[in-house]
Structure formats: structure tokens, C-alpha cells
Amino acid sequence: MLGVYYRPPSQVEEVDEAFFKQLTKLSKAQDLVVMGDFNYPDICWETNTARHRLSNKFLDCIGDNFLFQKVEKATRGEAVLDLVLTNREELVENLKVEDSIGDSDHEIIEFMILRKGRRETSTIEVMDFRKADFDKFRELVGKVSWEARLKGKTTEESWKYFKGTLLRAQKQTIPLCRKDRKYGKRPAWLNKEILHDLKIKKESYKKWKLGQLTKDEYRQATRGYRQASMLQFKLIASCSILRGQAEQVFSLLLMTPF
Numbered sequence: 001m002l003g004v005y006y007r008p009p010s011q012v013e014e015v016d017e018a019f020f021k022q023l024t025k026l027s028k029a030q031d032l033v034v035m036g037d038f039n040y041p042d043i044c045w046e047t048n049t050a051r052h053r054l055s056n057k058f059l060d061c062i063g064d065n066f067l068f069q070k071v072e073k074a075t076r077g078e079a080v081l082d083l084v085l086t087n088r089e090e091l092v093e094n095l096k097v098e099d100s101i102g103d104s105d106h107e108i109i110e111f112m113i114l115r116k117g118r119r120e121t122s123t124i125e126v127m128d129f130r131k132a133d134f135d136k137f138r139e140l141v142g143k144v145s146w147e148a149r150l151k152g153k154t155t156e157e158s159w160k161y162f163k164g165t166l167l168r169a170q171k172q173t174i175p176l177c178r179k180d181r182k183y184g185k186r187p188a189w190l191n192k193e194i195l196h197d198l199k200i201k202k203e204s205y206k207k208w209k210l211g212q213l214t215k216d217e218y219r220q221a222t223r224g225y226r227q228a229s230m231l232q233f234k235l236i237a238s239c240s241i242l243r244g245q246a247e248q249v250f251s252l253l254l255m256t257p258f
Contacts, residue, residue: 001029002113004038016054020061027065027087033113034085037106041079044130045069073097082109091115099205124179132174140169 026032040058042051052058068089075082075097087091095111096143144165150158204221
């Protein structure tokens, strides 16, 4: 069982108690991993001690249920706020704390869950954005006299015309291909250019941590990655919505580290 949890800093004790009860129940599962921002900055995980009463109650809950906390490095400033809990110590391995998403002041936690799972596949028809003619797409859309075409139309009529125009342009400029949908593969927006920018982002992060770059220089170096990934996301999301595949947009949101 995999869970994600967020505890606001001002959370009241009654809500904490409700979570402890739920965690106690879930800890009986064969395999359990719970991760999230728990907001207990006063806990020292080297000694399993805390200064505040609520933090000590959380430590008691973990101990009573024989849970393991796998994060050892600070995830925000000098505090370990983001935790990974499991009821089997060997279930979570290769945990790393590094980099950040966008301008977030929390570090990214990467880890592996060592459990075999079933990979589902299905054949689907998708747009091949790597072979798309984006210049032609912009040309077709740009030459439309939108003001004249939409004049006098209702909101519904305007939307239908707008949607039809974009779908026709899409059909002419973005080819389709059939592929096996394998869950866990890289998302459609992650092209070679963005992978290159992502490599620069990671290298810049290491230099910043070593003191070779300032925080502002690091942010400047990573700005290109965020802009490129956002542009690709917007294009794919727009086409998905027009095709009536809004659920794909939510999947993209979950996979896209802007």
C-alpha cells in the first residue's frame, strides 16, 4: 500500500490522533510506504527525540507500530520535514535527497520501492509530437481572421468554431501513430531538448550545493528547463482537451516537474 500525506504546521491534536489511528491500522498491511510533508521540524531522527509534545506523540506512534523512517538528510533548510515511512525496512532503498522542483524550498526525495508489480499494456493511437510541424500549425491558426469569424456568435458557437479550427490544423500538422501503452515509461512531453535542459538543471544543482554557484545563478540556469517543459505541457494539454481527453491532462500534471 502506498500513501501520500501532508500535515499543516498548525494542525490540531485531534486530527493528529485520527491520523495515528489510521496509520496504526494501515501498518498491519503486508507492504506499506507512506510519504509526505509531516512538518515536525524539532524531531532529531538520529536520536529519535523531539522537543515538543505532539512531535513525541508522533514518534511514539511510529515506534508502537514498528515503522521505519528512511529520510536522514534535511529536506527544507536544516530540518527533515519530508518523511518516508515503511513497515518493512528493506522495502525502500536507494533513497536520495537532492535538487528541488521549480522555486520550491523543499528538496526532492528519490527512492526505489523493491517490490515486483504487474506492468499493464494496451494499444493506443497517439499524436506523434516529435514529427509535428509546429511552424505550419502556427501558420494555419495565425491566418484565421478570428474577430471576423467569431463576430455575432454565441459562446458555444465560438467554442465550436475555435475547436474545429484547431483540430483541423492539428490533423494537418501532427501525425498519429499506434503504440503499446506501457505504464511507467517517460511522458510524451519529455523530448530530447527537455532532457538536455534537465541534465543542465541537475548539474547546476550539484554546483550550487558545492558552493560553485549562487542561488540566483542556479535559478537562472534552471529557468530554461521550466519554460520548455511548460510549453510542451500546454501544447499537449490543449490538444488533449480538444480531443475530449481531459483525463490525460490530469495524468500529465502528476508527471510534470515544472
